[in-house]
Amino acid sequence: MRIVIGAPGNGAQLKDAMKAYLQSDARVDEVIDLSTPDATYPAVSFNAAQAIVDGRADRGILVCGTGIGTAIAASKVRGIRAATAHDLVTVRGSVQNYDAQILCMGQNVIAPAAAVALLDVWLDLRHDPDSAYAQKLVEIAEFEAD
Template structure:
C-alpha cells in the first residue's frame, strides 16, 4: 500500500509519529510525506487528495490541530472522501461503510499511542461495495459527478 501523509506545523509532532509507524509497517510499501515548512492545512490536504484521486497513492493520513480543517479541504477534491476519526467505531465506519481514502486526525485531540492503534486498524480495513452502504457511496459519487 502506498500512503501519503501530511500536516501543517500544528500537526507535525503527531504526523512524525504516524509516519514512523507507517514506515516500519510491512503492510506499507511507501510513505510520501507531503509536509513542508510553512505549508497550510488546505494546501497539504489538496496535495494529498490529488495524489489519491490520481491513483498515485492508495490512501492518505492528514493531521492538523483538530482534523476537521484537513477533512474539509481534502473533500473539495472530486472523487475523494476524507473523514475525521479519533475512535475505533468512526475509523472502521469511515473505510468499511463510506470508502474514505483519507483519514484525518487532530494533534490537539488524540494522543500518539492511541492514534497509532487506530492507524494499525485502518491499514487492514476495506470497503465492501456490495454491502448495504455501497449504494449510498454510489449515490454520493453520482451527485458529485453532476456538480
C-alpha cells in the same frame, strides 16, 4: 500500500509519530510525506487528495489541530472522501462503510499512542461493496458528478 501523509505545523508532531509507525510496518510499501514548514492545511490536504486521484498513492493520512479542516479541504477534491476519526467505531466506519481514502486526525484531540493503535486497525480495513452503504456512495458520486 502507498500512503501519502501530510500536516501543517499544528499537526507535525502527531504526523511524525504516525509516519514513523507506517515506515516500520510491512503492510506499507511507501510513505510519501507532503508536509513542508510553510504548508497550510488546505494546501497539504489538496495535494494529498490529488496524489490519490492521480494514482500516486492508495490512501492518505492528514493531521491538523482537530482533523476537521483537513477533512473538509481534502473532500473538495473530486472523487475523494476524507473522514475525521479518533476512535475505533469511526475509523472502521470511515473505510468499511464510506470507503474514505483519507483518514484525518487532530493533534489536539488524540495522543500519538492512541493514533498509532487506530492506524494499525485502519491498515487492514477494506470497504465492503455489498454493504447497505454501497448504494449511498453511488448516490454521492452521482451528485458530485453533476
